[in-house]
Amino acid sequence: MAFEQVRSQVDFPKLEGEILELWERIGAFEKSVERRPEDNPFVFYEGPPTANGRPGFHHALARAFKDLIPRYKTMRGYRVERKGGWDCHGLPVELQVEKELGLSGKNDVEKYGVEEFNRLCRESVFRYVEDWREMSARLGFWVDMDNAYWTLNNTYIESVWWALKNLYERDLLYEGYKVTAHCPRDQTSLSSAEVAMGYETVTDPSVYVKLPLVDDENTSLLIWTTTPWTLISNTAVAANPDVEYATVEAGGAGGERLILARELMEKALGEGDHKVLEIVKGRDLEGKKYRRPFDYVPVEDSGNLFTVVLGDYVTTTEGTGLVHTAPAYGEDDARTGRRYGLPTLHPVKPDGTFDERIGPFVGVFVKEADPGLVEELREKGLLFRAEEYEHSYPHCWRCGTPLLYYAKKAWYARTTAVLDELLRENENINWVPEHVKWGRFGDWLRNNVDWALGPLPRTLLGHPPPHLALRKRPHDCNRRHRGAEGALLYRCPRRSAPAVC
Numbered sequence: 001m002a003f004e005q006v007r008s009q010v011d012f013p014k015l016e017g018e019i020l021e022l023w024e025r026i027g028a029f030e031k032s033v034e035r036r037p038e039d040n041p042f043v044f045y046e047g048p049p050t051a052n053g054r055p056g057f058h059h060a061l062a063r064a065f066k067d068l069i070p071r072y073k074t075m076r077g078y079r080v081e082r083k084g085g086w087d088c089h090g091l092p093v094e095l096q097v098e099k100e101l102g103l104s105g106k107n108d109v110e111k112y113g114v115e116e117f118n119r120l121c122r123e124s125v126f127r128y129v130e131d132w133r134e135m136s137a138r139l140g141f142w143v144d145m146d147n148a149y150w151t152l153n154n155t156y157i158e159s160v161w162w163a164l165k166n167l168y169e170r171d172l173l174y175e176g177y178k179v180t181a182h183c184p185r186d187q188t189s190l191s192s193a194e195v196a197m198g199y200e201t202v203t204d205p206s207v208y209v210k211l212p213l214v215d216d217e218n219t220s221l222l223i224w225t226t227t228p229w230t231l232i233s234n235t236a237v238a239a240n241p242d243v244e245y246a247t248v249e250a251g252g253a254g255g256e257r258l259i260l261a262r263e264l265m266e267k268a269l270g271e272g273d274h275k276v277l278e279i280v281k282g283r284d285l286e287g288k289k290y291r292r293p294f295d296y297v298p299v300e301d302s303g304n305l306f307t308v309v310l311g312d313y314v315t316t317t318e319g320t321g322l323v324h325t326a327p328a329y330g331e332d333d334a335r336t337g338r339r340y341g342l343p344t345l346h347p348v349k350p351d352g353t354f355d356e357r358i359g360p361f362v363g364v365f366v367k368e369a370d371p372g373l374v375e376e377l378r379e380k381g382l383l384f385r386a387e388e389y390e391h392s393y394p395h396c397w398r399c400g401t402p403l404l405y406y407a408k409k410a411w412y413a414r415t416t417a418v419l420d421e422l423l424r425e426n427e428n429i430n431w432v433p434e435h436v437k438w439g440r441f442g443d444w445l446r447n448n449v450d451w452a453l454g455p456l457p458r459t460l461l462g463h464p465p466p467h468l469a470l471r472k473r474p475h476d477c478n479r480r481h482r483g484a485e486g487a488l489l490y491r492c493p494r495r496s497a498p499a500v501c
């Protein structure tokens, strides 16, 4: 048997080409799967890339890892089916097409035509599939791309619906509020990337407000806010469990009795000989009941309503260390509200004005109601101090209107109900590097909040959601709904539940 002479000059790319050709000729990948027993599987989940852009180096790196593990397992005798996939949905796809068409925002797209826009989005996700196939093949990445799944196919969407149905049947699906950055002029939510585009320095009111304790009228929680209009929707006051809070007589013995974070005393109360009566940890304040500042919005007083609640997000960098909480108008507030079962008082219409419940402020834009509301606090004897505050505040990058953090109806998966199970499963995962298990990923799991399924900031090309509200509110649904398939969508079988439309 004669061996080829070993050359001192090696052309690696050529060598690789020869190997790839050999693999192709003998069907090495297919055989590597077929020859392993079906009853000895190793399941590999391919997180699909989006093919609306050319593959980059970081994709090559990810694909190298995605090849390494299945290949190793194959060599150990496992049958590793490797199904390729393509992610076809989401805002990045839409933004790319918007840019190409010179459009900006949902209104523009609707004027242009949703059906045609969706057609172009669909087209764009197929655009670079060939580049991806070529790159993957050249990399030696074995994956079945002939039978790839596409997230825009109805068969795939059906599986999303199947998952929703399962959540529904296990009572893990509920409708609640999600707080989004909302432009009251365009009446649409903005994504965090869009919010970041429109910060401006503005002057807002900065008010310190006293909330007297129910069982001790002479002592008040001292809170601070730059959005007095949200006080109408106050349902709780949040304290940091580990921060020290002082009960003080402001200005010296016999002064107003206030509770606030010890280290913010000077800053909030001003210079003075404040007399500290007592110091407790935030956790000891939990459950203390106070009188709400405004009672425009009727609500049945029960449970944790108008009490001190706990939140790790409460800091002592400014304010009083006691955070006024209005679940309709802040993300932390909404999360805290869900945890403590607080109601969402939401008297603001999508155009940013107060609804008919708010007496003298009906129809007034919330930020313009601030001075009047501060005056009312003063008359009630609840105002400790009012001044102006210059800070950076997000504005709509499209129209310049100040954004409101504003609750919208959304569907949630109650992931917090299975938290113990999630943590238990995490223990069984072989993390590399290991610290991720209890560090980044473990932390994320432990701080788990219910997963909001929508509304997305604005998605025209997405999974059309089944109409879950139908069970509760039978309606005459004859219209066609917009979604992934452009204009052609699903008709709702009247009053069947929980139906799809």
Ligand SMILES: [Zn+2]
Binding pocket: 183, 184, 185, 186, 187, 396, 397, 398, 399, 400, 401
């Ligand atoms: Zn706007």
